[in-house]
Amino acid sequence: RSSSPAVGTLSAGDIAIVGYDDGADVFAFVPFVNLAAGTTIYFTDNGWDQTLNAGAGGFRGATATNGEGSEDFMKYVAPAAIPAGTIIYSNSPGFVTGAIPGATTGVFGTSLAFAAAADQVYAFQNSNVNNPMFNVGTITHLFVFDDTNAFEDATSAAQGNIPPGLTLGVTANTFPNS
Numbered sequence: 001r002s003s004s005p006a007v008g009t010l011s012a013g014d015i016a017i018v019g020y021d022d023g024a025d026v027f028a029f030v031p032f033v034n035l036a037a038g039t040t041i042y043f044t045d046n047g048w049d050q051t052l053n054a055g056a057g058g059f060r061g062a063t064a065t066n067g068e069g070s071e072d073f074m075k076y077v078a079p080a081a082i083p084a085g086t087i088i089y090s091n092s093p094g095f096v097t098g099a100i101p102g103a104t105t106g107v108f109g110t111s112l113a114f115a116a117a118a119d120q121v122y123a124f125q126n127s128n129v130n131n132p133m134f135n136v137g138t139i140t141h142l143f144v145f146d147d148t149n150a151f152e153d154a155t156s157a158a159q160g161n162i163p164p165g166l167t168l169g170v171t172a173n174t175f176p177n178s
Helices: none
Strands: 015-021 026-031 040-044 073-077 120-126 139-146 172-174
Touching (some): 015 120, 026 040
Antiparallel strands (some): 015 026, 040 073, 120 139
């Protein structure tokens, strides 16, 4: 698809999280479309809970003031056009650190601190750059990778459910922790 135009607004399945190392706190993702320079993708290990926000769902711990929720939050901004099929690691250029705009507390971190027992990685875009994990604006969920062998509402760091727009076994994958 290298002759396809580069895009900045993604859809579910336009990227896949292909794995993570809980010892090094590094994950990898692959775009299946050409990414335009400046494309922003958010990543978190905060679990999704369908019961939050009057049943609309949300990331565990994310509030109007706490921008990173109960766990960690990362922001990737493509530093240049990225061809489809490129493996991008969470310690690659393009990951941005610093305060989360619109939140009183929380920062975009340098890694997601994965639990050795069980965790997950969510990828999404949000039309709102201010406190983007707090479920305001238009959130487009892109992919979730989970190693708990099941999806369930997030009541702990080891849990997370499937957010709207993702499909079990296609854009929402869970594997047994080993």
